[in-house]
Amino acid sequence: MSTLFMLIPTLFSFLAFFMVISPFLLRSNNFSKSATRAVKIALYLSLVPLTLLILKGPDNVTATVTSFPWLDNFCSTLTLLTLFDKYQIIFLPIALFVTWSILQFSSWYMAEDPKKDVFFAHLLLFLTMMIILISSGNLILFFIGWEGVGIMSFLLIGWYNSRANAATAALMAILYNRIGDIGLMMALVSLTKFGGLTSFDYLFSFNAPTTLLLSLVVAAASKSAQFMFHPWLISAMEGPTPVSALLHSSTMVVAGVFLLIRIHPVFSNNYTILSTCLSLGAITSAYAAWSAVKHNDMKKIIALSTCSQLGLMMVAIGINLPDLAFFHMCSHAFFKAMLFLCSGVVIHNLGNNQDIRLMGGLFKALPITSTCITIGSLALMGTPYMVAFFSKDAIIETATNSMINTFALLLTLVATSCTAIYSLRMIYATLLKQPRVTPTTLMFDEPLDAKQPLIRLAIGSVIGGPILLWMLFPSFPKEATLPDYVKWTVLIITVSSFLLALFFAWWRHWSTPKANTLTKEFNPDLMSLSIHRYAAGHVLTSGWQIVAFGIDHALAEFSNKFAFTSLNIKLTKAITHTHKGLIQLYLACYFITLNLVLAYYCLIY
Missing domain, CATH: 1.20.5 (Single alpha-helices involved in coiled-coils or other helix-helix interfaces)
Known part of the structure; x- marks a missing residue:
């Protein structure tokens, strides 16, 4: 019976994966519907291992490792390992649930796009690469998923490639992520050189030097848009809104945090790495939250809130609590996807206007969307009993009760305060008061394909917190032994910031402007x-x-003088054939380069 319980997560996870990629294998006249249906069925399949985890408890589920020899005759050390533990079992249904909602929303939002099926194929590949990443048991398979989400983000951010800003944003995203790819590759090559093994189990028993761990931290920082690596995350708003929702909720930006959660046992006693994660996360969280207070672009405000929450996850890792970081990562997926989809409905109905100063009075025109924006903003603020309250409250309580850098703790509290301010500011500017839109007659529309995903994600944002808390921490004490002032810190800061923002909004609206x-x-x-x-x-x-x-x-x-013109034309034509934007060409170049590097390594060593 125990063997059967060990095989169930592996079997149903593989079935869910093959169901996700089934639309590519089965021809269909309507790819968008088949993709949405496939992800929905994959979600139901992934609930079987999750049910087993709930019944047995997260600490009693044995991690299952499956080995797939790759290039075994060429180089014996290249093996792909899959790992099915509590992180994979819990995050897989969440990623599928969020993606199902985004795909259904996209069927309305991208209905007029001539390449709608290609867009759905890219979203499905994006999800596929993230499933590979969270299911990897060694750094080789992890690197494949890591590169996959990077390539797909480049293609999706630059979807409107005729716009100069979209093309620049896609290029910025891929360039910033190249830095992280270099860090991950350095760690991969170092581990291969030292022991020839790249599995996470070997990494846990390996006394890794600090320089190797720093390269992994740099990789995570660039992928998860930490301070100094954050500009690409804001410019990525040039892509379609469903791309932003999927990118920020459960795929690209959480990949870096997930890497640190996976390898946490390696640096759990390395205080240099822990301090780096703590300081970097605190600075990122405070900087992004304060920047969001000053922004007027609705999508960029939500993007900066993502950056701030990623910093909070890094703070949790820095205080040696990866489970709390994972808890916040899972809860963050629900309300962040919902906020982006709500912004898509608002922007679509206002004629592509994203400036909150030109909105207002949308509560009556878009009731479902307005309700979901309010729920998502309250969850983001950490309102009691919403999904993010349980994780944010636990992280800040633990930080105040730990021997950590006081400056980092103050920055985290400042970020929490600013979160309440910009959340209320966005609600106030978009939903309340009088409309500030153009005087033309607008037909506001909330179709079924837009409302259903929002309602599902809103339900997850309300009831997801206790469920995730129960799944991750079944023996969590009901009453934490903390002083009262520490226990109430998060709530006091949130409420006081909320009231302060309300006062400034009232003062700005009713005060008489001064001439000089x-x-x-x-x-x-x-x-x-x-x-x-x-x-x-x-x-x-x-x-x-x-x-x-x-x-x-x-x-x-010079070229005319030495008759180089014809040669330049031939070279230009040859290079042009390799830069047509086809994913097949990029994947072919990637695998050819990878195999050449592996061949060189095997010949040398």
Whole structure:
């Protein structure tokens, strides 16, 4: 019987995976519907291992490792391992549930797109790569999923590739993630060189040097958009709204945090790495939360809130509590996907307007969407008994009761305070008061394919917290032994920040504007214009003229003189064939390069 219980997670996880990729294997006239149906069935299959985990408890579920030899005759150390433990069993249904809701929403949101089926195929591949990543038992398979989510994010962020901003955002995302890929590859090569094994079990028993662990932290920081690696996450809002929802909730941005959760036993006693994670997470959380207070773009406010919550997950890892980081990662998926989908409904009905200053009074026009925005914002703030309250409250309570950096703790509390401020600001600006939209007649629309995903995610945002708490911590004490002022810290900060934001909103709305104030002399828009526009623009324009005219003219004269023109044309045509945006070409280049590197390694060692 125990052997049967060990095989159930493996069997049903594989069935769910094959169900997800089944639309690629079975031809269908309507790929979008078949993809949505496949993910829905895969969700039901993934609930079987989850039910087993609930019945037996997370600590009694044995991690199952399955081995797949790869290039066994060529290099004996290359083996793909899959791992089915509590992290995989819990996160897989959440990822499938969120993706099912996003796919159904996309059938309405992307209905007029001529490449709708290709878009659904990309979303499905995105999910597939994330399933590979969370199910990996060694760094080789993890790296395949890691690279896969990176490639798919590049294609999806740049979906509107005729827009210059979208193309730039996609390029920025792939360049920032290259830094993390280098860190992960350095760790992979080092482990292969030292022991020839890359499984997580071997990594746990390996006395890893701090430099190797730092490379993994850098990899996680770039993928999860920590401070100094965060600009790509904000610019990624140029992609379609369903892409933003999937990217921020359960795929790309949580991959870095999931990597640190997976390898946490390796650095659980390395205080250099723990302090790095703690400080980096606290700075990221505070910086992103404060930036969201000043932003006016609805999608960018939600994106910065993602960055702030990722910083909070890093704080949990820094205080040696990976289970709490995983808890917050799971709870974050529900309300973050819902907030992005709500923003998609609002933006779609307002003619692609994303500025919250031009919204207002949407509560009567979009009742379901407005209700879901309110629920998601309350969950994001950590309102008691909402899904994020249980994880945020536990993280901050544990941080205040731990021997940690006081500066990091203060930054975390500042981030919690700012979260309440910008959440209330977004609700106030978009839903309340009088409409500030254009005077043209607008037909507001909330179709069934838009309402059903929002309602499902709203239910998850309300009842998901106690369920996740019960699954992850079945023996969690009902009353934590903490002082009263520590126990009430999160709630007091959230409520006080909420009231402070309410006061400032009331004061800004009802106070009489003054004709001459000192603050007008420090207008940040004028400062940016004077420094960045005129001075930098003059220098850059001069440089552009030199490059565009002088150097190009000299090269043209040189090539004509030595008859290089025909050669340049042939080389340009050859290179153009490899840059057509086809995923098959990119995957072929990736596998050819990987096999060449592996062949070189096997010949040398």
